[in-house]
Amino acid sequence: MNLTGGLAWHWLAWRSEARWAPTSLAIENWLLSNAQTSSPSNPENRPSLLLIGASAGWMMSSLWLQKFAKVDTFDIDPRAALLFKWRHGKALQANGTELHCHTRDALQDLPALLSANPKACVFFDNVLGQLRFQNQATDWQQVERRLKQLKVQLKGREWGSLHDRMSGPCTRPIALDSALPIRHPDWHDQHWLTQLDAQSPWLDHLTQDVFPTGVSVQNFAWNFSANYRHWLQAGWVRP
Numbered sequence: 001m002n003l004t005g006g007l008a009w010h011w012l013a014w015r016s017e018a019r020w021a022p023t024s025l026a027i028e029n030w031l032l033s034n035a036q037t038s039s040p041s042n043p044e045n046r047p048s049l050l051l052i053g054a055s056a057g058w059m060m061s062s063l064w065l066q067k068f069a070k071v072d073t074f075d076i077d078p079r080a081a082l083l084f085k086w087r088h089g090k091a092l093q094a095n096g097t098e099l100h101c102h103t104r105d106a107l108q109d110l111p112a113l114l115s116a117n118p119k120a121c122v123f124f125d126n127v128l129g130q131l132r133f134q135n136q137a138t139d140w141q142q143v144e145r146r147l148k149q150l151k152v153q154l155k156g157r158e159w160g161s162l163h164d165r166m167s168g169p170c171t172r173p174i175a176l177d178s179a180l181p182i183r184h185p186d187w188h189d190q191h192w193l194t195q196l197d198a199q200s201p202w203l204d205h206l207t208q209d210v211f212p213t214g215v216s217v218q219n220f221a222w223n224f225s226a227n228y229r230h231w232l233q234a235g236w237v238r239p
């Protein structure tokens with residue numbers, strides 16, 4: 001059973017598009033200005049991208065994907081490929097970006113994917129924070145070790161990730177049109193959680209050590225439902 005995607009995810013994402021739009025837009029802006037690959041003037045030399053945990057790309061930006069010459073998406077969900085093509089295929093075709101969608105466990109197969117695509121950038125799209133649900137509840141340390149290991153596996157590579165840092169219920173209802181909380185750079189985590197109206201305890205997604213030290217990390221609020229928020233983090237690593 002897929003605990004982090006599948007039909008339930010597609011249904012929820014489709015129904016929540018309006019509620020999630022401010023976060024999707026903030027992610028798009030961040031991708032376009034921070035996850036900018038060394039953009040060569042010659043479009044023929046654009047890099048390629050391995051997009052892991054792509055699903056249908058419900059919160060992914062076509063504009064950003066257009067920066068790549070070729071995009072290979074990976075998801076364990078067999079419905080994801082068709083839905084991703086439906087949502088992003090036209091925009092990518094219009095821009096001459098090749099699109100290949102694969103049904104595959106890209107975390108397990110990461111070493112093989114990296115050696116088969118030695119120059120490709122990699123982006124983990126809201127998948128690393130889900131690892132804790134795919135392991136037994138008591139294997140948290142193992143999950144943390146696996147997540148820490150990724151930066152070692154990806155050494156020398158241009159890569160990024162967007163993932164859950166924490167999530168949980170809120171102390172008051174979140175109006176559909178309420179402004180997204182924005183984290184001030186000076187705030188420590190507790191201050192940020194207060195701004196998110198976090199009602200303790202929040203779930204730790206075990207992703208605190210995904211990025212190498214020194215990588216600039218962006219924080220996003222995600223109004224997941226009328227009374228539940230996620231704290232997302234994103235970073236882009238250059239070799």
Ligand SMILES: C[S@@+](CC[C@H](N)C(=O)[O-])C[C@H]1O[C@@H](n2cnc3c(N)ncnc32)[C@H](O)[C@@H]1O
Binds near residue numbers: 104
């Ligand atoms: C929270 S959803 C994010 C979906 C997507 N990024 C979006 O914007 O719609 C996480 C996705 O990761 C996929 N996934 C989980 N483990 C995976 C793995 N080992 N390899 C590839 N995909 C995986 C799930 O099937 C699910 O579609």
